[in-house]
Each structure stands twice: as structure tokens, then as C-alpha cells.
Amino acid sequence: MNVLEETVKPIKGLKLHTIKTDKFKTNTLVWKMKAPLQKETVTIRSLLPHVLESNSEAFPTTAKLRAYLDELYGASLYVDLAKKGEYHIISISIDIANEKFLSDQTPLLKKAFQLLSDIILKPNVDNSAFDRATVAKEKRTLKQRIQSVNDDKMRYANYRLIQEMCKEEPYALHVHGESQAVDDITEETLYRYYQQALAEDELDLYVIGDIDIAEVEGYASELLPFAVREPKKAEQRAAIRKAAVHQVKEEQDVKQGKLNIGYRTNLVYGDAEYFALQVFNGIFGGFSHSKLFLNVREKASLAYYVASRLESHKGLMMVMSGIDNNSYDQATSIIGEQLEAMKNGDFSEKEIEQTKAVIKNQLLETMDTARGVVEVLYHNIVAEKQVDLQEWLTGMDNVTKEEIVSAAKKTELDTVYFLHGKGEE
Amino acid sequence: MEKISFEQLQEEMYYEKMNNGLDVYILPKKGFNKTFATFTTKYGSVDNHFLPLGKEEYIKVPDGIAHFLEHKMFEKEDGDVFQQFSRQGASANAFTSFTRTAYLFSSTSDVEKNLETLIDFVQDPYFTKETVEKEKGIIGQEITMYDDNPDWRLYYGLIENMYKNHPVKIDIAGTIASISHITHDMLYECYHTFYHPSNMLLFIVGPVDPETIMTQVRDNQVKKAYNEQPEVQRKFDDEPAAVSKARSELKLNVQTPKCMIGIKTGNATQSGQEMLKKELSLNIMLDILFGKSSENYSYLYSEGLIDDTFSFDYSQEQGFGFAMVGGDTSHPDRLAEEIKTILFKAKEQGTITKDSLERAKKKKIGAFMRAVNSPEYIANQFTRYSFNDMNLFDIVPTLEGLSLEEVQRATDDLISEDRFSVCQVLPK
Incomplete structure (x- = not known):
């Protein structure tokens, strides 16, 4: 039995979790941002990671950013949103080949850290606003993503059950937000929200693979510096009881x-x-x-x-x-x-x-x-x-x-x- | 037992052919908890016209019978095999594809017991009239579930457009009408024809000792009386190179339309290294044309023609092969036109460049390494490759050696006006 060990180290506002194992051929970085699930922020929050993964200051178009990932032996970059209890969680993951299995010895993990840092801290922003064209495209895709639940009846039935069951609770919200709230988001409001999220969210970074923990700690403190914060908690309410089924x-x-x-x-x-x-x-x-x-x-x-x-x-x-x-x-x-x-x-x-x-x-x-x-x-x-x-x-x-x-x-x-x-x- | 090493990947694999013809592969994975094993027969939904064991005349069997047989293998006289696996802490499953039926388990303890269970249950059929009838209700619900799934309907709709005669166009699970004709005698006939060890492959991957496991399999097989059996004789009607239908529309209960373009290969007779080169070349070509780093992807995305459901792939088996490109879209006709234009442009010199080829190769090499983190991928794909006389572990060296000319030639061979088909799912 091989039970992995996690080392947790707070680095100012970020909690770094490292798990060392030699069983994978790749190294994985998973960035998590957690905030209470709320009607007012659910939609803007679900747009955010999709705008971030589109491009960055250094790679201002999707084609450029993706070409760079291809060069890094097809490093994968993907984002994900989840509801866990009454929290709304953003994940950004990079999975990158471990160069010890390649004939080419470029230090890939360091490059993955630099890229993650770029995506989070140096997005494609001008004048306190995200790139206009990117936001417009991602708003359109977000609407389609929200809508798509209607076309998959298994997912739809599951979503409708939660909606009916948790009517009075934030948990009823769709993980991708509300279609009618998408139009109101602008490049400026999204950027403002992002600054707020970076300042207030609970931040965690998981790094797993055949890594050197000290080296990873070095990268994290150098490339991902965040001020200490007291993460917001979801309102604890007593479970709502219905009079009848x-x-x-x-x-x-x-x-x-x-x-x-x-x-x-x-x-x-x-x-x-x-x-x-x-x-x-x-x-x-x-x-x-x-x-x-x-x-x-x-x-x-x-x-x-x-x-x-x-x-x-x-x-x-x-x-x-x-x-x-x-x-x-x-x-x-x-x-x-x-x-x-x-x-x-x-x-x-x-x-x-x-x-x-x-x-x-x-x-x-x-x-x-x-x-x-x-x-x-x-x-x-x-x-x-x-x-x-x-x-x-x-x-x-x-x-x-x-x-x-x-x-x-x-x-x-x-x-x-x-x-x-x-x-x- | 033969040992095969893959130095760059730092993996080793062990192989032995049993006396009864069964191919057994073991790939030890250190540090993993899980052992994953698949026991696969080269028998899928396309094998519906064949010479039954010991008979002189070819027969055609009802659509969906290979899949039906897969379901029924789990039931035994003394109960359900799922129960036994879970008592031994394993989770078991099975699937039927166009060309294969695979039985599998994964477990982190009692590996040898579970392996014994896997081999024994697949080699000991038990079908009765009653249990066969009862299964029709369950599979009926499986079929209805897929009927309501628009992505599934799109996929099969497109294959049906492309193929005129080849049984790949038949739904793997069959229809409620076709499965109503299945009897336990037919199941036995299919079983005895296709489940002979010489038509099967066992793959075990996990933290195991290869010597122990190979000995166990050998001992297990020696105890069972198998007569030598000739290779299965299958029959396929001639299939024209051109598609059967260039276009179809399905009106379903959806809000966003879907559009998928299919390109049928004119020649699906390759196997071995030739087939591997062709599959890799065509997938590289699709990646260069439609991958997220391509100008085309940016253009289609900016124009609002695609979203994150957009996908592309080429795959081939003995007798059929096709590329598929598409996804959800608000403008299905325009997307179909654009995809077609992009594909035709790939035949022109200079569209697929040396730089883009090198980048796509690197991407595919990284993707392969990510894939071999997964025991499921290794076992399932190794088996698929092996049934087509290819070797999964040749992927990286073959990619590295692929030339621009080879990719261009494969592209030119594939793309031809009469091989295109479009299937769309539209709101009612």
C-alpha cells in the first residue's frame, strides 16, 4: 500500500501543498481559489478562469499561449469550477512532462511555475481592464456552457433536483452562473472582481510529482507572492427542513x-x-x-x-x-x-x-x-x-x-x- | 516469459503466449496501489456475419449481440460476478466496442484472487432462457438512455452517413427490436466462436511480480481443456470508398445545434507499422489544423462558430476508418463549410509546415507520457494496438521519425470530395 504524504507550508497568503512521488511521468500543479458561493458573484467568478486561460501579457493571443504549451511537450493547461458545500472553487491546473523521461533536458517544472505565475499575476490587461475581445468571446462561450445543461438530460435532471431541493440556499446556483447575468459583465468589472478575489480568496497550490520540495517552495515564494488574508466563510445556516416531501x-x-x-x-x-x-x-x-x-x-x-x-x-x-x-x-x-x-x-x-x-x-x-x-x-x-x-x-x-x-x-x-x-x- | 524494456520511458513489459494461444502481457508499475487487468476478445459489434465454430455455413446474427453477451457474462448459476469482485475489494466492469469486448477489474488488494475470478468468469459462460429475457429490460433502458443523448446520436448519425454496407454503422447496443430476437443458444454460438483463448489477450498492469502472475495464469490455463481452433472467418460486404450520404439532419430536443464533419478513409486495409504511421500522421495533421495553437482555431472561436466542446480525431480499425471534426455551434452550416475549406487547404503545399509538425510532435509525445500515467490507458490501448498488429510503445519513436512528406501524403490520400459527410443535430 502506498499512501502519499502531504507537506503543507503557508507562504504568506498562499498555502503550498507538496506531495512527492516518483510514480508519475508528469508533474502536476493545481491552483485553487475558494470563496463563498453567492448569487451576486457566481457568474462573474465562473467567467474569470476562462479569461485567464485564454492568454496573458507575454502571450497575448490564445494561439501564442497554446503554441508555447505545445513547445513545453504539450503541457496541459485547464481550468475548472466546482461547488463544494456553499463554496465556489476555481481551479487552474498545469500538467507537464517530467524531463527525466525525455531526451531533451529543459527544466520543465520551473517553466510551468513561471507560466502559472504569468497567468495569475500578469494577465492580458490594459488600463485596469481585461482584453476586450477575449472577454467578449468568453462571455459568449460561458452562455453556451450554461445553456448546455439543457441538452444533456442526465445532467439536467440532476441540476433540476438541486434547484428544487435547495431553493432557499446558495447551493441551488448553477456552478457556471446565470445566463442573464453574463451580459452585464464588462472588462473593467471583471478585472475589479479579479483584484478583489486575489486579495480575499483562500489560496492553495498543490504540486505533485517527482519534485524537490525545497525547490518548489523557492519557486512558490518567488513567483506567487500574496498578502496574508483571513478567508471569508460561507454563512452557516441550519439545514432547511421542508414540511413535506x-x-x-x-x-x-x-x-x-x-x-x-x-x-x-x-x-x-x-x-x-x-x-x-x-x-x-x-x-x-x-x-x-x-x-x-x-x-x-x-x-x-x-x-x-x-x-x-x-x-x-x-x-x-x-x-x-x-x-x-x-x-x-x-x-x-x-x-x-x-x-x-x-x-x-x-x-x-x-x-x-x-x-x-x-x-x-x-x-x-x-x-x-x-x-x-x-x-x-x-x-x-x-x-x-x-x-x-x-x-x-x-x-x-x-x-x-x-x-x-x-x-x-x-x-x-x-x-x-x-x-x-x-x-x- | 519474454522481457521487453522501454528505456527512455523507464518501463518494462513481460510477454508469454500460452499453449492454448492466449497472449498474456504484464507491465509492473512501481509505486501504484492499483492493479488493473483487462481480458479482451477480438469480437465486437462489427462481427455480425461469420462462420460459427464447427459449422459450414455463414450466419448473420442480430444487431447488438456482442454487447448483449458482454452483459450476460456476469451472471452465473450461483449469482452475480460483481458480488464476488466486491467481496474481494475490486471494482469490475466491461465494455463492447466495434471490434472488441473487454472485461476488466481494478483492485488494490487480493490481486491474484481477482485475476483468477476475471479469467474464470470469462471462460465459463452460463446463459439460460430466463436470464436472457430479463436482460432485455435492462439493455432496453441502456438503448433508450443513448436515444436521448444528442452527442451519441450525432456520432452514430455521422457514421451511418459514411458507411453504406459496413456493420460499423450499426449501433453497438442494437435496437430494442433487434435484441428481442436474441436467444441463449445464439449467445452460446457466438461465445464458442469468439471467446477461444487464441482470439483473446490478457493484460495486467500494476504493482505486481511478473513471475508470480505469469505462473498463475499458466497454471490456470493448463487446467482448462481447449481444443485448437482455426482463426475466426468473418465476412464483410464490399464498402465503396465514397460516403453513403453527404449530409443528414437530426431534429432533437436541444437548444444549441451540433455539427460534426466526417471524412471516411478510402482504404482501411493497413495494419501494423503502416497503420500506426497513418493514424499518427492524420492526428498530427488534425492537430496542426484545428488545435488550440492554430490560427484556424482562433478564427473559428472568434467568429463564435465553436466553443469548448469542439473536438477532432482520426481512428481506424480493420475495414473502416474516419476523421471527425466538430462540436456544438450556433451556426452549423457555416461551421461545416469552414471545416471543409480548412481541410481542403491542407492539401496545398505549405499549409502543414515543418515548424508546425515539430511542435505537434512535441505535444503528442508529452500527451503520450501523460497517458502512460494511467494503467487503464496502457491496458486498453495496448490491446487495441495489438489486435491491429501495432505496438503502443512504438508511438514515440514513430512520432519522432515522422516526416513532413509522410504527413502530407496521408493528408492528400484522405481528403477527397466524395469522402466528406456532415451530420447536424438541430432543435425541433
Whole structure:
């Protein structure tokens, strides 16, 4: 077993995380900016990384910047936005070949640091405004990106469930923001917002690969200097409880119905019972040995996919399935019965062991990709906890049946969403 | 057991052909937790017309049967193989492509047990009338799911435009009507024809000891009685070089249109190094023309003709091959025109330059190194390459040796008016 070790070092306003391993052929840098998820900033914030990755002062066009990346043995540069609990997180990643596997010995990691620093600190800006043409193009693409959720019914149903379930909470916001808010963004307002984000956001940099930690610390303090700040926290509100289960049925021109069900787990990452929640979700619907797969798919032949997954920071569990338009009653009742079985402790020692084994396996496999390592470790930043990788493994091992039942009992059905074809339900 | 070293990459691979014909490859990956194994048969959706084992007459089987068989392999008399894998801490899966069916697991513990499970379940079919009927509901939902997926419809719509006779134009999963004809007897017939070890490849990658694993596989295979089997005889109708249809439109429940251009290769008979050169040349050409560092990409993006869904790729298998370029767009007709113009311009001298070739090569070499971080990539792609008599680890040396003339020649061969087709998904 190879559990990676993370070294964390604050460098003024930036927290540097280094993970040294020789198992990859590339080195990976992941830059994270975290701020509370808010209606007022969600759209401008999701435009930002796409403008940054387009070009820079030194490489003022996309073609020039991308040609430079090609020269660096096809270094990959990509940006990503995520919601974690009530936070909105920007990621900028560079993955670059390790020159020890190349015939050419150019020091690539240093160049990757310089490039990341350029993208963040020396963007293509004139007179306190981002480049006009770039912003215009990226606004257009952002609108298309927001719109695209409508054309992928699996994503759409998932998005609609969250929207209905979390109506009164920031979490209902789409990760890419709101189409109607895009037009109001200008080169100036975007730049002003960026300066504010750079000054206020919580900043983390992960570097993983066959690296020299001291060397990386040197690059980070030289190339990414940021003033110390007190990161803003998302408002902590008590979970919103609905008086009755919220039921939503929506009709569209689709062949397959999409059934998405949302639950409040009332447990989040870092809670003592969090590992039990993971095992509960695993027995219930996380895997192809789970109750949902066995009963909805294998026994009743109602679905090809049926699964449950957790949102660890928000305390949600979501079931999703594609079923025939006419199978709604049968599917919801089978899913309901499986949850009841969990609450009644109607599952075997074998199911517990099986699920723990698979979860541990999944976690160890995640450690085999650089991105996976970063995502697991970043949970600690979002939750303000320090759970290391070894604790994940032992935490999972120690979960008892009583704890699983207790986690199951805390779970409350919140919203049932069904997207179905015309003339049926 | 033969040892093959790749010095620049600092990797080693071990190979042995079993007495029954099974090819076994092991690539040890130090520092990794995960072992990933694939057990693949050279049998996919295009193999629908063949001489069944021991028979004298060719038969045609229902569309979607290879994929159906893949689903049914997981069910045994004493239950579901998924259960056994997860008891052993592994996650298992399978997929069917045009030319392959692969069964796989990944696990970080009990590797030898899981490997045994993988080999044994794939070599022990169990189909009954009842279980076959039950599966039709599940696969029916899989088919309906893809029916609602506009990207999937676009992809198949374009292949259908390009191919007149070749079974690549048939949906891998078949249709609800076609799978209704599948019986357990047919599954056995396909199984016995295509799942002989001599038609299969086992690949194991992870923190394993090659000697131990090879011995285990050898011992496992020796216990099983396999008769020698002749190579599978497949039949394909003649396929014209030109596309079947130059254009089609699908009206679907979408808000943003989609447009994909296909270019069908006029000759998909290459294999081995020749095929590798052709695939790499054409992918390099597409990257030079449409990659993010190209002027064309900037132009198309500035004009609002493409967004971040834009993609391009050339791939080939025995008997078919095509390039695809496109994505979501508000102006599908204009995008189709622009892509076509750019491609035709590539036939002119001086469009593909030495500089752009060198840059694209560097990019592809870096991309390959990133790819070999992934055990999944290594196992799946090595198998695909091997079934086409190519070697995955020849990619970097072949790229390095690729000349401008070779890229230009491959480009000139591909691009021809009668090989183009456009498929568009438009809002209803």
C-alpha cells in the first residue's frame, strides 16, 4: 500500500501543498481559489478562469499561449469550477512532462511555475481592464456552457433536483452562473472582481510529482507572492427542513424518464459519523453490489443505471436512475423500501465488509492519479479539518453496524424529481 | 516469459503466449496501489456475419449481440460476478466496442484472487432462457438512455452517413427490436466462436511480480481443456470508398445545434507499422489544423462558430476508418463549410509546415507520457494496438521519425470530395 504524504507550508497568503512521488511521468500543479458561493458573484467568478486561460501579457493571443504549451511537450493547461458545500472553487491546473523521461533536458517544472505565475499575476490587461475581445468571446462561450445543461438530460435532471431541493440556499446556483447575468459583465468589472478575489480568496497550490520540495517552495515564494488574508466563510445556516416531501414532475420530449431523488444526510465531512455515512451510501446505492443496483436493476429490470452519491460538504445524498416513463411508482417504491431496510439494519456483515473493501479500494485507486490526490486532500481545506489519507482508511475500517444504522436513520427524504416524456408519467 | 524494456520511458513489459494461444502481457508499475487487468476478445459489434465454430455455413446474427453477451457474462448459476469482485475489494466492469469486448477489474488488494475470478468468469459462460429475457429490460433502458443523448446520436448519425454496407454503422447496443430476437443458444454460438483463448489477450498492469502472475495464469490455463481452433472467418460486404450520404439532419430536443464533419478513409486495409504511421500522421495533421495553437482555431472561436466542446480525431480499425471534426455551434452550416475549406487547404503545399509538425510532435509525445500515467490507458490501448498488429510503445519513436512528406501524403490520400459527410443535430 502506498499512501502519499502531504507537506503543507503557508507562504504568506498562499498555502503550498507538496506531495512527492516518483510514480508519475508528469508533474502536476493545481491552483485553487475558494470563496463563498453567492448569487451576486457566481457568474462573474465562473467567467474569470476562462479569461485567464485564454492568454496573458507575454502571450497575448490564445494561439501564442497554446503554441508555447505545445513547445513545453504539450503541457496541459485547464481550468475548472466546482461547488463544494456553499463554496465556489476555481481551479487552474498545469500538467507537464517530467524531463527525466525525455531526451531533451529543459527544466520543465520551473517553466510551468513561471507560466502559472504569468497567468495569475500578469494577465492580458490594459488600463485596469481585461482584453476586450477575449472577454467578449468568453462571455459568449460561458452562455453556451450554461445553456448546455439543457441538452444533456442526465445532467439536467440532476441540476433540476438541486434547484428544487435547495431553493432557499446558495447551493441551488448553477456552478457556471446565470445566463442573464453574463451580459452585464464588462472588462473593467471583471478585472475589479479579479483584484478583489486575489486579495480575499483562500489560496492553495498543490504540486505533485517527482519534485524537490525545497525547490518548489523557492519557486512558490518567488513567483506567487500574496498578502496574508483571513478567508471569508460561507454563512452557516441550519439545514432547511421542508414540511413535506417536495414532489416535482416535469414533462419534456424525452424517451427515457429520469428519476432523481434528494435526501438530507445531516452529516458532513469531518463529522465523527462521516465514515459511517460513506459505508451506508455504499451499501445502499454506491456500487454494483449495492441494494439499489440489485433490486432496481438486477431483480426488477427497471433501469440500466441506478446509483446514489454523496455531496460531502453540503450533506446531501442523491439517487439517480433512468427508467421507463411508466415505471415511476414501482421504482420509487423499491428505492424507498431499500432505504427502510438500511434504517432497520436489514443488511449483512458480508455487505458491510464488501462495501468497506470497495470504498478503501476506491480511495487507494484515487491515489494513483495526481488530480485524485489533490481532490481528496482539498476536502480538508473546504471542511477546515485535517484528515490524512491513513485516517480515511482506518476510519473506514472502524465503522460498526450500529453507526451505519444511525447514519441511515439521520437521512431524510427531501425532494423527488421526475423528468418524463409527453403524455405519460 | 519474454522481457521487453522501454528505456527512455523507464518501463518494462513481460510477454508469454500460452499453449492454448492466449497472449498474456504484464507491465509492473512501481509505486501504484492499483492493479488493473483487462481480458479482451477480438469480437465486437462489427462481427455480425461469420462462420460459427464447427459449422459450414455463414450466419448473420442480430444487431447488438456482442454487447448483449458482454452483459450476460456476469451472471452465473450461483449469482452475480460483481458480488464476488466486491467481496474481494475490486471494482469490475466491461465494455463492447466495434471490434472488441473487454472485461476488466481494478483492485488494490487480493490481486491474484481477482485475476483468477476475471479469467474464470470469462471462460465459463452460463446463459439460460430466463436470464436472457430479463436482460432485455435492462439493455432496453441502456438503448433508450443513448436515444436521448444528442452527442451519441450525432456520432452514430455521422457514421451511418459514411458507411453504406459496413456493420460499423450499426449501433453497438442494437435496437430494442433487434435484441428481442436474441436467444441463449445464439449467445452460446457466438461465445464458442469468439471467446477461444487464441482470439483473446490478457493484460495486467500494476504493482505486481511478473513471475508470480505469469505462473498463475499458466497454471490456470493448463487446467482448462481447449481444443485448437482455426482463426475466426468473418465476412464483410464490399464498402465503396465514397460516403453513403453527404449530409443528414437530426431534429432533437436541444437548444444549441451540433455539427460534426466526417471524412471516411478510402482504404482501411493497413495494419501494423503502416497503420500506426497513418493514424499518427492524420492526428498530427488534425492537430496542426484545428488545435488550440492554430490560427484556424482562433478564427473559428472568434467568429463564435465553436466553443469548448469542439473536438477532432482520426481512428481506424480493420475495414473502416474516419476523421471527425466538430462540436456544438450556433451556426452549423457555416461551421461545416469552414471545416471543409480548412481541410481542403491542407492539401496545398505549405499549409502543414515543418515548424508546425515539430511542435505537434512535441505535444503528442508529452500527451503520450501523460497517458502512460494511467494503467487503464496502457491496458486498453495496448490491446487495441495489438489486435491491429501495432505496438503502443512504438508511438514515440514513430512520432519522432515522422516526416513532413509522410504527413502530407496521408493528408492528400484522405481528403477527397466524395469522402466528406456532415451530420447536424438541430432543435425541433
